[in-house]
Structure formats: structure tokens, C-alpha cells
Amino acid sequence: MNEIEYLLAAILVMAISTYLTRLTPFLMFTPGKENAKLNFVAKNTPPMVMMILVIYMLKEVDYLSTEIFYTLFALLLL
Amino acid sequence: MIKIALKTSLPILFGFVPLGIAFGLLFQELNYPWYFASLMGIIVYAGAAQFMAIGLLAAGVGLVEIAMSTFLLNSRHMFYGIAFLESFGNWNLRKLYMIFGLTDETYALMTSINVPKGFNKKKYFFFITLFAQIYWVLGCTIGALSSEILSFNTEGMEFAATALFVVLLIEQWIMVKRLLPFMIGFIASFIALMFFIDHMLIVAIIISIGSILIFRLINKSHDE
Numbered sequence: 388m389n390e391i392e393y394l395l396a397a398i399l400v401m402a403i404s405t406y407l408t409r410l411t412p413f414l415m416f417t418p419g420k421e422n423a424k425l426n427f428v429a430k431n432t433p434p435m436v437m438m439i440l441v442i443y444m445l446k447e448v449d450y451l452s453t454e455i456f457y458t459l460f461a462l463l464l465l
Numbered sequence: 466m467i468k469i470a471l472k473t474s475l476p477i478l479f480g481f482v483p484l485g486i487a488f489g490l491l492f493q494e495l496n497y498p499w500y501f502a503s504l505m506g507i508i509v510y511a512g513a514a515q516f517m518a519i520g521l522l523a524a525g526v527g528l529v530e531i532a533m534s535t536f537l538l539n540s541r542h543m544f545y546g547i548a549f550l551e552s553f554g555n556w557n558l559r560k561l562y563m564i565f566g567l568t569d570e571t572y573a574l575m576t577s578i579n580v581p582k583g584f585n586k587k588k589y590f591f592f593i594t595l596f597a598q599i600y601w602v603l604g605c606t607i608g609a610l611s612s613e614i615l616s617f618n619t620e621g622m623e624f625a626a627t628a629l630f631v632v633l634l635i636e637q638w639i640m641v642k643r644l645l646p647f648m649i650g651f652i653a654s655f656i657a658l659m660f661f662i663d664h665m666l667i668v669a670i671i672i673s674i675g676s677i678l679i680f681r682l683i684n685k686s687h688d689e
Contacts, residue, residue: 399508404539405539407536408536408539408542412546413560424681428674432544434646436673437577437634437650438634438646443669444626446665
């Protein structure tokens with residue numbers, strides 16, 4: 388396998404892996420109003436995930452670089 | 466509708482273009498032709514995983530390992546689709562594409578916005594998804610192409626994504642107005658940070674969903 392073939396194979400493998408993670412819930416669950424538990428999870432996941440994503444991003448901020456100024460500025464603008 | 470979708474998707478542009486450029490620049494250090502960065506943006510379309518891939522490709526690790534690390538890193542996406550089981554509609558090419566385009570940013574945006582009255586939700590979401598990917602591919606391409614010409618400093622550009630998620634968090638608060646899910650997300654994040662810092666996102670999501678289900682169970686037994 389030469390270098391380009393390796394890269395192409397790697398990209399293909401990554402594409403399949405990524406798509407599988409996104410496809411899984413659509414294969415596992417069928418939509419329907421009868422599934423109260425699933426609807427409950429679907430309704431509550433976005434606020435939880437948003438909270439988690441914000442904390443995750445704040446954790447990634449390099450507090451010793453200029454990024455902290457951008458971040459604070461962006462937050463102040465809100 | 467396309468115009469409104471474009472306008473709604475703009476916050477993603479400010480996140481994706483700089484991040485894509487940063488990816489493209491780093492990718493060029495592998496010394497592959499620039500268009501492979503674009504190709505990755507087109508068929509993989511996963512920010513964090515693409516950044517991770519640069520390291521893996523440089524080390525020349527095996528394909529199985531690449532597949533597994535990508536899957537693990539993106540496993541949080543397994544919980545995103547649950548919110549769209551109905552709104553993505555019946556199985557067709559459009560739905561397959563919207564599932565493909567379900568990134569952190571599109572998930573966050575599409576769960577936080579109200580679809581304007583009279584709009585076809587599926588089409589509206591489709592265009593938002595499409596525009597978001599265009600921004601990403603654009604960023605990857607600009608970054609890879611310009612690495613030879615210019616030297617960009619994209620350090621710290623993640624603040625755009627942080628700002629986007631904060632805005633969407635506020636939107637969620639306006640829509641949901643119940644403290645519990647936010648509290649759970651907050652506490653779960655810190656538990657995950659303390660014990661599983663390398664896999665914080667997925668661990669925090671699993672703890673949150675587990676906790677909210679337990680709360681539901683307790684409430685139910687109260688009602689009965």
C-alpha cells in the first residue's frame with residue numbers, strides 16, 4: 388500500500404466510522420408517540436448536552452493565551 | 466426558505482471556517498496534496514476526529530486503530546439522532562444526508578431554533594445541514610491551500626464555537642425553562658472532568674441521560 392492508498396483507505400474508514408455513530412439511533416429506534424421514555428430522553432438531552440459542550444469548550448480554552456480575551460469578549464457581547 | 470436557512474446557519478460559519486482553516490493548515494504538514502483535506506471535509510465531516518486523524522496519519526497507525534479511535538471519539542453522536550427521529554421524516558437520500566451532517570454544531574443549532582411557521586421542517590433542516598458542511602469544506606480547503614502561500618494564525622479561534630454553544634444554551638433555557646436538565650448536565654460534566662478527562666464528552670452525556678432517567682423513574686413512583 389503506497390502513501391496515497393493508505394490515506395484514501397484511512398479517510399474511507401473514518402467516514403464509515405463517523406457515519407455509523409450518527410446513524411445508530413435512527414436504526415435502533417422507530418419514531419412514534421407511543422414511546423414515552425424515548426421522547427422524554429429526546430426532549431431532555433439538548434439542554435444537558437449544551438451545558439456539557441459549553442463546559443467542554445471552556446475547559447479547552449488556553450487561559451494563558453490571547454484566546455481567553457477572545458472568549459471573554461465574545462461572552463460579554465452576548 | 467433557503468435565504469432564512471442561510472441566515473440561521475451563519476453562527477456555524479463563524480465556528481467552522483476558522484476551525485476548518487486550522488485543520489487544513491495542520492493537515493498540510495503531512496505533505497499530501499491539498500485536495501485531500503477537502504475530501505476529508507466532504508466525506509468524513511467530523512471536526513475533532515479530523516484533527517485526531519492528522520496525528521494518527523503522521524504516525525502511520527493501522528486502519529483498524531483509525532476506525533476504532535474515530536468511532537470512540539464520535540460516539541457522542543449516537544445520542545444526537547434521538548432528537549430527530551421524527552423530524553427527519555421518512556427514509557430517503559435527504560434523510561441519509563441529514564444524518565451524515567449531524568455534528569455538534571448542527572445538532573446544537575437545530576435543537577435550539579424554532580422552525581418558522583409555514584416552513585417544511587425537513588427541508589429547512591436539510592439546508593442548514595448543507596450550508597454548515599459547505600462552511601466546513603470551505604475552511605478545510607482554504608487552510609490547506611493557503612498553507613503554502615500565507616501563514617495564518619488561527620490560534621484561539623475556538624472562541625467562536627464557545628460563543629455559539631453559550632448562545633444555544635441560553636436558547637435552550639428559554640425553550641425548556643426547567644432547571645433539572647441543566648443541573649444534571651453541569652454536575653455530570655464535572656464528574657466526567659474529574660474522573661474521565663480524556664473522554665469527558667461521552668462520559669458526561671451517558672451520566673446525564675442515566676441520571677435524568679432515574680429522576681423520571683422516581684417522579685413516576687411518586688405519582689402512583
